[in-house]
Amino acid sequence: MSATTVTAAPPRRLLTEERVATGLVGLLCLLLLLAIALPLWALLSKSFLDDQGRFVGLANYARYFATPVLVQSLLNSLFVATLATTIVIPLAFLYAYALTRSRMPAKGLFYALALLPIFAPSLLPALSLVYIFGNQGFLKDLLFGASIYGPIGIVMAQVFYCLPHATMILVAALGLADGRLYEAAKSLGTTRWRMFRTVTLPGAQYGLVSAAVVVFTLVITDFGIAKVIGGQFNVLATDAYKQVVGQQNFAMGAVVGMVLLVPAVLAFFVDRLLRRRQVALLSARAVPYAPQPERRRDLLLLGYCILVGGLVAAVLGVAVWASFIRYWPYNLSFTLANYAFAEFDPDGWQPYLNSLWVAGLTAAIGTPLVFVGAYLLEKTRAVPLGRALAQLLAMLPMAVPGMVLGLGYVFFFNAPWNPLGILYGTVAILALNCLAHFYTVAHITAVTALKQIDGEFEAVSASLQVPFWVTLRRVTVPICLPAILDIAVYLFVNALTTVSAVIFLYGPGTKLASIAIVHMDEAGAIAAAAAMATCIVATAIGVKLLHLLLDAVLFGRAQRWRAR
Amino acid sequence: MRRWLLAAGAALALAFGSGTADAQTRTRVTIYTALENEQLAPFKQAIEAAVPGVEVVWVRDSTGVITARILAERENPRADMIMGLAASSLLLFEGMNLLEPYTPAGAEALKPAFRDTTPPVTWTGMDAFLGVICYNTVEGRRANTTAPTSWRDLTRPEFRGRLVMPHPASSGTGYLMVAMWLQMMGEEQGWRFMDALHENMAVYTHSGSAPCVQAARGERVAGISLDMRGARERTQGAPIEVIIPAEGTGWDMEAVSIVRGTRNLDAARRIADWAATRGANELYSRFYAVVAFPGVTNTPPNYPANAEERMFRNDFTWMAQNRERILAEWSRRYESKAAPRN
Numbered sequence: 001m002s003a004t005t006v007t008a009a010p011p012r013r014l015l016t017e018e019r020v021a022t023g024l025v026g027l028l029c030l031l032l033l034l035a036i037a038l039p040l041w042a043l044l045s046k047s048f049l050d051d052q053g054r055f056v057g058l059a060n061y062a063r064y065f066a067t068p069v070l071v072q073s074l075l076n077s078l079f080v081a082t083l084a085t086t087i088v089i090p091l092a093f094l095y096a097y098a099l100t101r102s103r104m105p106a107k108g109l110f111y112a113l114a115l116l117p118i119f120a121p122s123l124l125p126a127l128s129l130v131y132i133f134g135n136q137g138f139l140k141d142l143l144f145g146a147s148i149y150g151p152i153g154i155v156m157a158q159v160f161y162c163l164p165h166a167t168m169i170l171v172a173a174l175g176l177a178d179g180r181l182y183e184a185a186k187s188l189g190t191t192r193w194r195m196f197r198t199v200t201l202p203g204a205q206y207g208l209v210s211a212a213v214v215v216f217t218l219v220i221t222d223f224g225i226a227k228v229i230g231g232q233f234n235v236l237a238t239d240a241y242k243q244v245v246g247q248q249n250f251a252m253g254a255v256v257g258m259v260l261l262v263p264a265v266l267a268f269f270v271d272r273l274l275r276r277r278q279v280a281l282l283s284a285r286a287v288p289y290a291p292q293p294e295r296r297r298d299l300l301l302l303g304y305c306i307l308v309g310g311l312v313a314a315v316l317g318v319a320v321w322a323s324f325i326r327y328w329p330y331n332l333s334f335t336l337a338n339y340a341f342a343e344f345d346p347d348g349w350q351p352y353l354n355s356l357w358v359a360g361l362t363a364a365i366g367t368p369l370v371f372v373g374a375y376l377l378e379k380t381r382a383v384p385l386g387r388a389l390a391q392l393l394a395m396l397p398m399a400v401p402g403m404v405l406g407l408g409y410v411f412f413f414n415a416p417w418n419p420l421g422i423l424y425g426t427v428a429i430l431a432l433n434c435l436a437h438f439y440t441v442a443h444i445t446a447v448t449a450l451k452q453i454d455g456e457f458e459a460v461s462a463s464l465q466v467p468f469w470v471t472l473r474r475v476t477v478p479i480c481l482p483a484i485l486d487i488a489v490y491l492f493v494n495a496l497t498t499v500s501a502v503i504f505l506y507g508p509g510t511k512l513a514s515i516a517i518v519h520m521d522e523a524g525a526i527a528a529a530a531a532m533a534t535c536i537v538a539t540a541i542g543v544k545l546l547h548l549l550l551d552a553v554l555f556g557r558a559q560r561w562r563a564r
Numbered sequence: 565m566r567r568w569l570l571a572a573g574a575a576l577a578l579a580f581g582s583g584t585a586d587a588q589t590r591t592r593v594t595i596y597t598a599l600e601n602e603q604l605a606p607f608k609q610a611i612e613a614a615v616p617g618v619e620v621v622w623v624r625d626s627t628g629v630i631t632a633r634i635l636a637e638r639e640n641p642r643a644d645m646i647m648g649l650a651a652s653s654l655l656l657f658e659g660m661n662l663l664e665p666y667t668p669a670g671a672e673a674l675k676p677a678f679r680d681t682t683p684p685v686t687w688t689g690m691d692a693f694l695g696v697i698c699y700n701t702v703e704g705r706r707a708n709t710t711a712p713t714s715w716r717d718l719t720r721p722e723f724r725g726r727l728v729m730p731h732p733a734s735s736g737t738g739y740l741m742v743a744m745w746l747q748m749m750g751e752e753q754g755w756r757f758m759d760a761l762h763e764n765m766a767v768y769t770h771s772g773s774a775p776c777v778q779a780a781r782g783e784r785v786a787g788i789s790l791d792m793r794g795a796r797e798r799t800q801g802a803p804i805e806v807i808i809p810a811e812g813t814g815w816d817m818e819a820v821s822i823v824r825g826t827r828n829l830d831a832a833r834r835i836a837d838w839a840a841t842r843g844a845n846e847l848y849s850r851f852y853a854v855v856a857f858p859g860v861t862n863t864p865p866n867y868p869a870n871a872e873e874r875m876f877r878n879d880f881t882w883m884a885q886n887r888e889r890i891l892a893e894w895s896r897r898y899e900s901k902a903a904p905r906n
Binding site for chain 1: 594601602604605608621622623624625626628629632633635636639640702725733734766767768769770771773774775776777778781782783784800801802803899
């Protein structure tokens with residue numbers, strides 16, 4: 001039997017496979033349009049309108065570039081992003097090198113240490129730095145009279161915050177290497193430095209560019225760090241917040257949002273362009289490179305990892321420690337008073353519960369949606385045009401900073417004509433926004449897992465007249481469970497820690513924990529802000545540990561076939 | 565997959581449904597406020613006890629933000645009431661016809677200065693808040709400064725980079741200080757004074773209480789800040805003096821108003837009635853030295869003793885009418901100096 005039997009099936013059935021697939025792809029397109037494309041369109045069009053909603057062409061842009069303080073923010077943003085990138089990339093490269101090209105012990109532990117910042121909101125390193133290098137900081141003298149409030153603080157906090165992202169990319173880039181090249185070089189008597197320059201670096205060059213692009217974009221678009229430790233040093237993200245929240249000047253906020261979009265989109269396309277040029281590093285005949293033990297190198301790299309990994313853990317630790325101090329710097333006794341959030345924020349512990357609720361909802365709805373969506377795009381053949389559109393929309397959020405997406409949501413969902421306006425200020429819109437913001441990575445994870453499954457499954461199912469949803473349920477989902485769990489945890493952790501998009505979207509009673517941190521810091525209650533940040537970190541790490549445990553216990557056996 | 569869809573549907577239903585159960589039993593009244601965070605819980609409790617069947621939902625931010633937000637939402641108001649917002653902002657709204665006229669029962673008993681005397685009555689005063697200097701004595705000694713006794717003392721070179729004050733566009737305290745200097749010294753002298761002050765200022769904060777908290781923690785030597793925050797930080801053990809300079813200080817009144825077009829007019833009126841009672845004023849006086857109800861005094865611990873006599877003769881109408889112009893000029897002078905000054 002072949003696929004023709006399906007088309008020859010009795011046409012009386014209302015629920016044909018083709019129709020279901022078409023309907024679902026249509027639904028996915030509609031949802032992605034609503035959650036991603038239309039808000040961005042609303043932002044774009046808003047930047048051409050004045051306060052009364054009249055079309056004014058480029059007048060807002062002209063006013064933006066005629067205002068020195070706003071243009072200065074743009075330059076400031078570019079400056080700190082460039083500086084942070086040039087510091088993070090070498091740091092992360094050496095760290096990744098140690099993890100992949102040495103035989104030092106406890107690699108897993110050091111990798112985990114470098115990944116720690118992922119579980120914290122970006123506000124946390126900034127709060128820690130206030131305690132370390134602020135005017136009452138215990139290591140303040142190390143700055144030789146310079147102030148932590150401004151570019152120095154921003155760059156230091158960004159280095160902490162961006163390290164895991166750069167490290168992950170570089171570990172992946174350095175993890176693949178052809179051992180034959182190194183053997184050949186060795187047998188030719190090549191010096192170590194030359195080997196590094198001619199074999200290692202060229203092999204990792206795309207990873208390096210990719211990491212640099214990611215870090216640059218992260219710094220430009222981050223809001224939390226500049227908010228806490230920027231002092232009078234304005235950057236694009238804080239300008240967008242000031243224009244929209246502080247002055248309710250939506251037109252100018254939209255312009256700042258568009259300006260913020262430019263570097264992010266540019267970086268995105270540079271990255272894609274370079275990736276296209278990348279040729280396969282590993283041919284079929286390649287021998288994976290396995291580093292030989294070498295005492296001196298391994299010890300040096302171990303020392304380096306202890307230093308960097310230790311610093312990362314220390315910065316995190318300072319915030320946790322500070323949250324238990326009664327009155328810095330005059331009374332250092334232990335207290336739990338900073339966790340009595342009702343003293344510092346009208347909503348008390350409610351924001352933390354809201355955050356759990358939004359993160360849970362994002363993961364619970366997002367995971368099946370992303371996975372089924374990826375399945376439809378990857379494994380079904382219905383409506384090619386619709387699938388192409390959905391594919392494009394799914395990749396779009398990667399290039400859109402959270403701040404920009406959040407602004408777009410304000411303009412789109414709060415427009416008087418929009419019936420979806422009832423969602424404004426609810427938990428549902430916060431979850432929808434988080435899902436849209438983090439859609440791309442989740443989507444790529446699902447697609448990668450699906451690509452590993454042979455298309456034969458679908459072909460066989462079709463020939464047996466089994467509709468695709470049965471195949472999906474009985475075959476695809478069980479095989480992909482580890483990836484599905486990955487997606488759920490990724491969505492949960494990111495929805496928990498994000499601040500940039502949701503700061504524009506919360507309403508009465510739906511404030512999130514990360515926003516409460518911003519508010520408490522604004523009121524000067526930084527110990528309470530550190531306490532709330534600690535709650536977020538503890539929850540995120542707890543969920544990740546649960547994930548690892550589940551992975552080991554549940555799938556250790558069921559997925560053993562993969563190892564073969 | 566059907567099971568997933570069901571689960572997703574159930575989750576969605578929960579997300580939307582969570583608010584409705586409460587709403588059926590109690591009226592949710594959304595109140596925009598610039599009250600301090602720690603006041604909100606006791607105020608909510610007191611209102612809900614005094615006005616049965618009402619649930620208070622606060623939307624809290626700095627005076628400037630709340631003001632901007634109400635202006636931005638004027639086509640489609642989302643607040644039912646405004647409570648604890650500067651009278652200068654409420655006068656601005658009154659001029660734009662955004663407030664519902666209402667005279668709370670018993671409002672005639674309040675001190676005349678706290679009553680809206682020009683009909684229609686749209687706001688009712690609650691308490692007064694003052695700008696003070698929080699001066700950290702420990703850090704002051706370390707930096708070789710002496711406690712300021714007049715505003716001009718703050719322009720002395722030894723305070724360079726060691727002062728902090730609230731941003732007048734976002735903070736009510738920030739704006740009342742700027743407005744006070746301009747009224748007290750005259751516009752030209754006032755701006756010249758602020759030029760000199762700007763040279764010493766490390767940062768302009770978002771909120772009116774943050775400067776005192778920063779001074780209390782020793783992060784700065786002195787902060788121009790909200791009076792009650794100073795008293796409170798000192799009570800908590802911070803080594804600060806709460807100073808009101810001899811020339812007098814700026815102040816504004818916090819008041820309550822009903823937003824025109826609210827769907828909960830009846831509940832809002834009952835809350836406004838409560839706000840003018842003696843009981844409510846006794847609650848205000850836990851945090852403020854000067855409240856609207858005559859005879860209710862309860863100076864909070866460590867509150868500067870000479871506060872009431874040093875309150876500058878303030879013209880709220882002038883503050884409201886010139887707000888936009890003053891803020892624009894302030895921004896032109898001190899925000900476009902783009903170099904980071906830390």
